[in-house]
Amino acid sequence: MKQLINSLKGDKGIWSFVVLLALISFMPVFSASANLVYVIGKGSTIGYLVKHLVHIFIGFTLIYFVHKVPYHYYKGLSKILLPIVALLLVYTFFQGTVIDGANASRWIKVPFVGVTFQTSALASIVLMVYVARYLAKIEGKEITFKSSFIELWIPVFIVLALILPANFSTTALIFSMICMLVFVGKYPLKYLGTVIGMGVFMLLFFVTFAKAFPKAMPNRVDTWISRIERFTSDEPSEDDYQIEKAKIAIATGKVYGLGPGKSVQKNFLPQSSSDFIFAIIVEEYGLLGGIGVLFLYLMLFFRFLVSAHKAKTLFGKLLIVGLGFPIIFQALINMGVAVELLPVTGQTLPLISSGGSSIWMTCVAVGIILSVTKKDEEVEQERLEKEEREAALQRMIDKHLEEEAEGAEDAETSAAYSIEDGTKNPMHAVMGKP
Known part of the structure; x- marks a missing residue:
């Protein structure tokens, strides 16, 4: 064990907070899985716990091997993987699987393994690395909007266009993070403003086209519009039911919580182990538990800031910003949904919510960041x-x-x-x- 710990390279603070978040996840997932077992009648709580343990183990295995690779290797790898990811997204668009009888066109089933995989999670990582590579390449150079649009924005818009019909929240999160990344990378602001305007126009065009020709392609435009309307309306709805149960769970937890495994609302929240797991954490561990989880994410964010400042190359800085910041913002979005600050989005709580591909892709992103944070003596060793x-x-x-x-x-x-x-x-x- 000591030899394994000594072989771990990179920022020890990031390692510590990631491990703590993963350890914290076991009790809420074990408790919330009772909803699937006793209400839906599917599987066993021990089975869900073991499944989550396997997902976490695979995730940390990915972190270990990914962080051993010198981070500059990912420049070329992003160019190779981008067209592959586009093909996977096309396949997902037409062959999205069905989970528990519901349309889940964001997922594909891996042959011979029997697990489902969310291709947009992989696309997000590859796209961030690709954008960081381009910004590092043009550092200190004069560029034109035409050249940058062809080499940078066309691939970005193609990937986002393939994600958008099935997952608006993920598309919006990726696009906003890319805009932040290019801003940090000193991309000309006048070009960035033009790109944001084009993105808004294309979104409005897609929504208009989908409403005019609803059967032309698979899409969830009606779901997006209805969620926004329900969020701003006073009339009761299905989303209101989930939010109300989440708020009841948070209010019931008070300061110290009901205790591990004693949540009541987990039996009523449909996504208690994934989308609304933060509400279960607050119900069982109280306001102190919820603030503790938020504190860990903020400390992880602080370590990302410090690591980005210490990185010796622009590509390394942009990798940490492009891969690390979305983890934190996704966590804040998940918490915001639970307390009704935001409409229901379907974003999980990174490293805590149950799920395979979300955990694995988060771990891959953390592994790349750790590769950047390795010290000179570690690289020399x-x-x-x-x-x-x-x-x-x-x-x-x-x-x-x-x-x-x-x-x-x-x-x-x-x-x-x-x-x-x-x-x-x-x-x-x-x-x-x-």
Whole structure:
């Protein structure tokens, strides 16, 4: 265990807060899963707990291997993965799976494994790395809007257009984070304003087209509009039911909470283990528990700021901003929905809510950030270890070649000895043949 801990590189503060959030997640997920077991009659609470444990284990395995890769390698990888991600999004658009009888066109089922995967989560990471790569490439250079639009914004708009019909909240979050990223990367403000205007225009055009031709393509425009109307209206609705139960859970928890596993509203909240898990945390652990979770996210945000400031390259700074800040904003959105500051969006609480792809992609983002935060001595140590492994491998190859050479010399000596004795084959000599 000590050797494993010593092999962990990067900012120790980020490691600590990520581990704490993952550990905190087990009790709320275990408690909230009772809704699926006793109300819906699906699976067992232990089964959901083990499933969540497997998701967390896979997630931290991804962090470990991703943070070992030098972060500049992700520049080229983003260019390779971007068209692959676009193809996956196209496949998801037409082949989105159905989960518990509901349309879930944001997900695809992985063949032979039986798990579902949200392709937009992967697209978000690849897109952020791609944008960071472009901004680092144009650092200190004069650019035109046409060149940047072709190389930067066309790929961005294509990916967002493929995500938008099924998931408006994720599209809006990604687009806002990209705008923030290009602002930090000193992209010309006049160009950025034009791009934001184009984005708003294309959104309005899509909504108008979807309302005029509702059967032209799969979309959830009616769901978006109805959620906004329900959020601003005083009439009761399904979303109001979820929000009311979440607010009851928060009010019931008071300061100290009802205690672990004693939540009542988990039996009424449909998404108690994912979208509304923050309400369950406050109900069981009180205002102190809710503030504690918020504090951990804010401390993680602070470590991202410090790490971005310390990063020695613009690409490294932009990676931390583009991959780290969305984690924090997604958490704030989830909490805002639970207390009715925002309409229902379907955004999970990173590293705490149950779910596979959301946890894994968050862990991949954290792994890339940790790769950026590795100190010079850690990078040098990894370089020396790599050289030592290569030297050891070369010694093995040389030894193997020497053994083969010695074997060939022995065979030549044996053949020469056989010829000198007047025989070409030792068996012929034994049998008396010439």
